[in-house]
Every structure is written in structure tokens, then in C-alpha cells.
Amino acid sequence: MEPKTVKAIIDGQEYTLTYNGETKKWTALFTAPSRSSYNEEGHYYDVTARATDEAGNVKEVNSSTEGAIGEALRLEVNEHVKPTATITAPGENALLTDNTPEITVQLRDDDSGINIDTFLLEIDSNPAIRSDSPGVSTESVSGGYDVVYTPQEALGDGAHTIKVNVSDNDGNAADTVTRSIKIDTTPPSLDITSPPDNFVTNQKTITFEGSASDASGTPTVTMILNEKTDQGEVTLNEEGKFTKQVTLENEGVNYVDTTATDKAGKTTTIRRTIILNTHAPEFKTVTLTPNPVDAGATCQIDITFEDANEEAMNG
Numbered sequence: 001m002e003p004k005t006v007k008a009i010i011d012g013q014e015y016t017l018t019y020n021g022e023t024k025k026w027t028a029l030f031t032a033p034s035r036s037s038y039n040e041e042g043h044y045y046d047v048t049a050r051a052t053d054e055a056g057n058v059k060e061v062n063s064s065t066e067g068a069i070g071e072a073l074r075l076e077v078n079e080h081v082k083p084t085a086t087i088t089a090p091g092e093n094a095l096l097t098d099n100t101p102e103i104t105v106q107l108r109d110d111d112s113g114i115n116i117d118t119f120l121l122e123i124d125s126n127p128a129i130r131s132d133s134p135g136v137s138t139e140s141v142s143g144g145y146d147v148v149y150t151p152q153e154a155l156g157d158g159a160h161t162i163k164v165n166v167s168d169n170d171g172n173a174a175d176t177v178t179r180s181i182k183i184d185t186t187p188p189s190l191d192i193t194s195p196p197d198n199f200v201t202n203q204k205t206i207t208f209e210g211s212a213s214d215a216s217g218t219p220t221v222t223m224i225l226n227e228k229t230d231q232g233e234v235t236l237n238e239e240g241k242f243t244k245q246v247t248l249e250n251e252g253v254n255y256v257d258t259t260a261t262d263k264a265g266k267t268t269t270i271r272r273t274i275i276l277n278t279h280a281p282e283f284k285t286v287t288l289t290p291n292p293v294d295a296g297a298t299c300q301i302d303i304t305f306e307d308a309n310e311e312a313m314n315g
């Protein structure tokens with residue numbers, strides 16, 4: 001016998017079905033739950049249907065009912081909001097001296113949740129890294145996962161592109177997130193063309209000439225005299241060449257340390273030792289032997305000097 005009333009309960013909402021004599025079906029329209037069923041037990045919403053006849057007999061079925069009826073009462077709801085992937089380190093255009101830099105990623109989805117098995121991380125055109133690849137650690141956090149990947153092989157000097165994507169449990173893919181980084185493990189090149197090391201001069205002001213370059217762009221150059229006196233800005237031209245006048249402080253030995261620093265902080269230093277000697281040779285002794293000498297005979301002259309370097313050293 002046809003029931004008198006038929007109701008359906010879906011996600012706590014009760015709906016009354018109406019009978020259609022032509023189709024002989026009890027029917028109602030209802031609004032699907034606003035959130036994915038993925039996180040419900042069994043990944044579905046339970047639908048309960050209850051029929052009451054005129055005599056007051058009640059029959060209720062739901063998703064736990066055995067057989068085809070129970071299976072038909074399992075409502076799967078899919079959401080369509082993309083998850084998000086965020087690379088939290090390294091920063092965009094980061095210049096790194098570590099060639100196996102930790103890459104940290106946040107994966108978030110506020111409904112069906114992150115399907116960590118769909119995680120993909122690519123560096124350049126290398127094979128994709130997955131959540132179970134060597135060097136990957138994943139941590140389940142509220143709303144998703146935090147992922148850390150440490151490259152298992154050193155990245156070469158130069159530019160690299162990191163790409164990350166993931167899908168949620170309802171199959172929605174995030175927008176691919178991309179990060180550009182540069183690796184620089186090589187100190188800058190530095191050359192001092194003039195003066196040579198251990199240069200001896202009587203000029204207090206010396207012109208230094210040299211050049212510096214680096215794969216990460218023009219390095220900065222500093223010059224320190226005698227380990228304490230900064231010589232100020234050293235300007236490099238477009239070819240990386242520089243000229244700098246340095247006024248020596250010490251009679252005798254001076255040290256000029258020229259350092260090139262690249263954008264990654266790597267340095268190369270060249271020391272030039274310059275000996276300043278402003279003293280002309282000092283005659284110490286002169287002897288003519290023999291003296292007096294016979295006309296037309298051989299005579300010898302001997303001269304000795306003060307030690308110029310020693311004198312300079314001793315001031």
C-alpha cells in the first residue's frame with residue numbers, strides 16, 4: 001500500500017516528498033550540502049528516507065541499510081574551490097650561496113582538503129618531486145600540509161625555477177606557483193694589474209688599476225690600507241675595471257688589501273705590499289786607495305752607503 005507521507009533527511013534538513021500519480025514516484029528537490037562530503041565518514045552524506053502509511057506504520061532506510069537501497073542513499077558532494085600552494089622559502093629572486101637550499105611550501109584547502117599524493121615540485125626540467133620522494137618531509141597541519149624539500153643533488157650556479165602544484169581531495173588543482181632563484185657559490189674574480197706586489201716607490205700616491213667580475217653581476221670593491229684605513233668608494237666601469245689612487249701612510253712597508261664582494265656575499269681579496277722609500281741613498285764612506293797616488297798609477301775608489309731600506313724601516 002502506498003505510504004501516506006514520505007520524508008527525506010539530508011544533512012539535518014528534512015524534506016517532504018510529494019506523490020506524482022503519472023510517474024508513481026515520490027519526489028522532492030533539495031539543496032545539496034554546501035561543503036564537500038569528502039570529510040564525512042565514508043566520504044558521503046547520509047540520506048535517510050522515512051515512509052509512514054495511513055495505519056501509522058513507519059519504515060526508515062538510510063545509507064547503512066544493507067544492499068542497493070543503502071548504497072543509493074549515500075550522497076557524494078564535490079566542492080570546486082581550488083586549493084592554494086605557497087612557496088614560503090626561498091623568496092622570489094633570492095640569491096643563495098647554499099646550493100641545496102631548503103624549499104618550504106604551504107598547501108591549503110578549507111573544504112575537501114589537500115590530497116598530498118598529488119603534490120608535485122619541479123626544479124627546472126628535472127623529474128618531478130612527490131610527497132614520498134627522498135628529501136621531502138610533509139607535516140599535516142590545520143587546513144592542509146606544510147612540506148619541506150631539500151634538494152638531494154646540488155643545484156648549479158645560476159638561475160633556477162621552482163614550480164609547485166597540488167590538488168584537493170575533490171580533484172581541484174591549485175594554480176601552479178612558480179619561484180625564481182639564483183645560486184651563487186663562486187667568489188668573484190679579482191685582478192690587480194698595477195702595481196705589482198712588493199712594488200718599491202718613492203711616490204706616496206700610488207694608482208691602483210684592476211678589474212672585478214662575477215656571475216651574479218658587478219661586485220663591489222673596497223680597498224683597505226694597512227688593515228685599517230678604508231679608501232672609500234671604488235667605482236667599476238661597465239667592463240668591471242677600476243682605477244683608485246691610494247696615498248701610502250708608512251715610510252717602508254704598506255699593505256693594500258683589495259676585496260671584491262659579490263651579491264651573494266662571497267669575497268675575494270688580493271694583498272699588495274708596497275714599499276715607500278722617499279730617502280735618496282746616503283753616502284756613508286768614500287775611500288780612494290792609495291791616496292795620494294803616483295801619477296799614472298792605478299787607483300781604487302770604494303764607497304759604502306747607509307742601508308736605505310733599513311733606514312726607512314727605522315724611520
Ligand SMILES: [Ca+2]
Nearest residue numbers: 081082109168
Ligand atoms: Ca577545495
Ligand SMILES: [Ca+2]
Nearest residue numbers: 184186187262
Ligand atoms: Ca659569485
